[in-house]
Amino acid sequence: MTRPNSTSPAWDDRLLENPHAVQDKRARVQKMFAAIAPSYDINNRLHSLWMDQKWRRKAVELARLKGEEAVVDLACGTGDLTIAMSHGLWPELGDWPPARGQVIGIDFTFEMLPLARAKARSINEGPKGKNLTTDDHILWINGDAQSLPLPDASADVVSIAFGIRNVADPLMAIREFHRVLRPGGRLIILEFSLPTNRVLRGLYNFYFRQILPRTATFISGDKTGAYKYLPESVNTFIGREQMTGMMQHAGFQQVEQFPLTFGVCVCYRGIRA
Ligand SMILES: C[S@@+](CC[C@H](N)C(=O)[O-])C[C@H]1O[C@@H](n2cnc3c(N)ncnc32)[C@H](O)[C@@H]1O
Secondary structure: OOOOOOOOOOOOOOOHOOOHOOOOOOHHHHHHHHHHHHHHHHOOOOOOOOHHHHHHHHHHHHHOOOOOOOOOEOOOOOOOHHHOOOOOEEEEEEEEOOOOEEEEEEEEEOOHHHHHHHHHHHHHHHHHHHHOOOOOOOEEEEOOEOOOOOOOOEEEEEEEEEOOHOOOOHHHHHHHHHHHEEEEEEEEEEEEEOOOHHHHHHHHHHHHHHHHHHHHHHHHHHOOOHHHHHHHHHHHOOHHHHHHHHHHOEEEEEEEEEEEEOOOOEEEEEOOO
16 A cells, blocks of 8 residues: 655645645545644644634534434544544533443544544543443544445434544535434534624634744644635535535424534534435
8 A cells, every 4th residue: 555655745835725626635635634633732732722622522512413323423633533522531521421332433544543443442541441442432534524334324423523624525424424323313514603793703724824834844744735624624614504505405304503613623412404
């Protein structure tokens, strides 16, 4: 198997004018995530000012997990939302019952999966792991959100955090999510957005475009352009109304959006009829 060459850029300024329109977006995205996988978590925590886990926790809350449900977390990366769904990280969620059924984390960048698995194991073996079974019932699969290796109507919750923007064909992926969900199943999409207030948006974009790419690139030692891609891929991605429209178009009902932290992040929920 040929590994992507992580020492050459995946993105340049011309491609970043609209990274979603680039024909080989899939390969470029994969190459970029393979390169930044080892420092992915620290950059997430630091550059979201430790808000990222709060956003994932909101996603878990909106999933309204019940008893023995089956959860599929797409574009799972290093597994933070997958593990949150299996309740390992937040015992203080208290009344929110953990998903005691099967939890599956799927990502098409293989390099992410050993990190996710090691994290789940270390939580399980650490002080918070007592009586928790975070790793035992998580299955990690190297697969593509656009073509899931799962049967029809086999999941109760499908989630995807900061992943749908990176998928080459988001509508195709959302249709796949609809296919694998059971009637009554919930789709949870967590994704970056921009504040609707113009002043806040300007300030945020200054941080997002001018500061974050420099500090995150320094920390990761990245040469692929991953942290230049991040703000540009958010700025050029479909808006919130288009996202809810896409979910409805794929067949989801009761589609709602929940803006978080001045709208820099949005959690979308839709129900499979
Ligand atoms: C920004 S990371 C998000 C990781 C994780 N969900 C989190 O909350 O931190 C995006 C992930 O999406 C994955 N990805 C992008 N396109 C994908 C696809 N078509 N199928 C599966 N995974 C994909 C990448 O490999 C990467 O790990």
